[in-house]
Amino acid sequence: MAGTALRRRLTWQVAKVSAVTVETASVRTLTLEVPDWPGHQAGQHLDIRLTGEDGYVAERSYSIASAPGEPVAITVERLDDGEVSLYLTDELRTGDDLELRGPIGGYFVWEPGNGGPLLLLAGGSGIVPLRSVLRHRERAGSTVPVRLVYSSRTLNDVIYRAELDRPASGVEVIYTLTRSQPPGWSGYARRADAALLAEVAWPAAAMPLAYVCGPTSFVEAVSQALVQSGYPPERIKTERFGATGGT
Amino acid sequence: MSPVSRGFHRRRQDPAENAGRVPPGQYVTKDFPVLSAGPTPHTALDRWTFSIGRLGQQKTWSWAEFRALPTQKVTVDIHCVTKWSKLDTAWQGVSVDTLLEAAGHDGPFAMARCDGGYTTNVPVADLTGGKAWVAYAYDGQPLTAEHGGPARLLVPHLYFWKSAKWVRSLELRDTDDPGFWENYGYHIYGDPWREQRYAGD
Numbered sequence: 001m002a003g004t005a006l007r008r009r010l011t012w013q014v015a016k017v018s019a020v021t022v023e024t025a026s027v028r029t030l031t032l033e034v035p036d037w038p039g040h041q042a043g044q045h046l047d048i049r050l051t052g053e054d055g056y057v058a059e060r061s062y063s064i065a066s067a068p069g070e071p072v073a074i075t076v077e078r079l080d081d082g083e084v085s086l087y088l089t090d091e092l093r094t095g096d097d098l099e100l101r102g103p104i105g106g107y108f109v110w111e112p113g114n115g116g117p118l119l120l121l122a123g124g125s126g127i128v129p130l131r132s133v134l135r136h137r138e139r140a141g142s143t144v145p146v147r148l149v150y151s152s153r154t155l156n157d158v159i160y161r162a163e164l165d166r167p168a169s170g171v172e173v174i175y176t177l178t179r180s181q182p183p184g185w186s187g188y189a190r191r192a193d194a195a196l197l198a199e200v201a202w203p204a205a206a207m208p209l210a211y212v213c214g215p216t217s218f219v220e221a222v223s224q225a226l227v228q229s230g231y232p233p234e235r236i237k238t239e240r241f242g243a244t245g246g247t
Numbered sequence: 248m249s250p251v252s253r254g255f256h257r258r259r260q261d262p263a264e265n266a267g268r269v270p271p272g273q274y275v276t277k278d279f280p281v282l283s284a285g286p287t288p289h290t291a292l293d294r295w296t297f298s299i300g301r302l303g304q305q306k307t308w309s310w311a312e313f314r315a316l317p318t319q320k321v322t323v324d325i326h327c328v329t330k331w332s333k334l335d336t337a338w339q340g341v342s343v344d345t346l347l348e349a350a351g352h353d354g355p356f357a358m359a360r361c362d363g364g365y366t367t368n369v370p371v372a373d374l375t376g377g378k379a380w381v382a383y384a385y386d387g388q389p390l391t392a393e394h395g396g397p398a399r400l401l402v403p404h405l406y407f408w409k410s411a412k413w414v415r416s417l418e419l420r421d422t423d424d425p426g427f428w429e430n431y432g433y434h435i436y437g438d439p440w441r442e443q444r445y446a447g448d
Contacts, residue, residue: 009447010432014250047444049272051249056257059272059330083258083274091254099249104445106431107284216281220393223286233286233363240282 010101012049017096018071023159026078027125028089029065032098034072040064042136043109043129043211043239046074046102050084060084063128063213063239064103067135075159077125108211108239112137116144116209117202121192121222123151123214127159129239130213138168146171149200151192151218153179174200192218194225204230213239265334268324270439273332279394280331284427287392288362288413295397297381298416299350305416306350310397314383316341316349321380323403325410326439338401340382343374343417354419358426359400362413367426368435369402369409371419378404381414406437406444 019031040046045063066073078089092098110118110133118137120130127150137144148167152158154177164173176188176196188196202208210231212222219238226236261275269275297313298305308316320339326332357374359367373379382401383390390396395412402409408428429435434443442448 010445012249049249050252050255052255052257053251054257057249057272058255058257058259058274061329081258086258087252087255096253097250099252104432107427216393220281220287227286233288236286238283238285240280 010047010104012099012101014097015072015100017092017094017098020092020094023075024157026089026157027075027159028078029073029075030088030092030098031066031071031073032100034100037072038103040068040072040103041106041109041111042067042132044103044105045129046072046100046104048074048084048088049099049101050087051099058084061104063132065128065131067132067139069139070135075125075128075131108213108237110136110209110211112140112142112144114209116146117206118144118146119202119208119210119226120146120148121151121210121212121214121218122148123192123218123222124153124157125159126212126214126218126239128213130211131160131163133211134168134171137171143170145202147174147200147202148172149174149176149192149197151176151178151214153177155182155185192222194228197222197225197229201226201229204232208235210236211239212236216240268334269332270326271442272444273326273330273439276331276333278331279333279336280327280329281393282327282329282408283363283393283412284365285363289392290362290397290413290415292397296415297346297398299346299419300417301353301419304353305418306346313341313381313398316345319380321401323401325403325407327407328433328437328439328444332439336403337386338380338382339384339387340380340398340401342377343379343381344377346381346417347371347375352419354421356420356423358418358420358424359409359411359414360416360418361411362415365411365413365427367400367409367411368423368429369400369405370423370436373402373405374417378402404438406434406439408433409437 015032015034021029062074065075076088292310298307380401383398400411400414
């Protein structure tokens, strides 16, 4: 059983923040030095635990943004009522300690041996685990063809834009901006729906492998459209992101 | 003992009436987040059946037969391993006690099997005695597909991944083998009050 090896105890440990990268006005990437990291797969997540001086504890899960073999990094979007996300984006600094455990999850993962072609579909901060997949593919020397469809509100909300604007060979990045578009925008400007996917998704006959991550409405719409276009449900892996109300 | 996180302060103030109702590491949400590993299945009611029992000896109901069984209304708190809890959720369903009465108690463990291929394991003792239902309505409305409709298992005293969406059968068996998430490192039992999120917790 593929998952059996993962059935080991996950212990809390204290990592150190080694870098804070500003991705957008509301998004930060935290690079972490983790003393005892067992390694992770592209697409997995980890748990963060914060403790206040009064003993109050808050825990949340975050997708891992870095590829296997790279320093562990998470990318966090500030949510207005977010107790943990506000702390991680606005308070935490380089050199601070951060308690975590992981990696967690073994289904929404990709290894070069899983093949493709890959269709990656990201809504908002749902790009984070898919960015780990892209980096892993490049570092592993995989030539699996990839199409990434990335839906954001505006161009300024696109996370990892500098990186995604220079994709590796064999990777196509297709943006759609749902709320507003800059002057001269020639990309898509609507929600990722069946009509859009009919234009950009691999045909089902190519036996693609799809990974969908974003808010529930995005994941539901996209995965249903793929099923209707002939993708077998077992070739569509989904993960909901930022749907937990006030993380 | 966890180290104090420099500069971290509580921002959420749970109302006093929530005291004692929120397990460790959880926070209360008013949303109803959706989590699933694949596309939402849509099974037509005329093709839907529910079965319970040992493999090869299961008692099976059609949707009409299932809906003719005695039902219960329950209001319960639910706790997802992804850290959210939702209080006072109102469901309607058929008690697993009712289903087992018709099928016979035959085995200490159950594997829930679902449309889409999802599975989860639960001891039968956690499904009986008024602790679990096959729920078909939420908040007075038919259960929507994204929340597990036509029907989902409801086992509110365990983390919510045990409350399998799109459930189609409870296979009774002798061994407590891991289901889908349990195979990926999630806890074999999943008691939120003991914070049994992952294997070894």
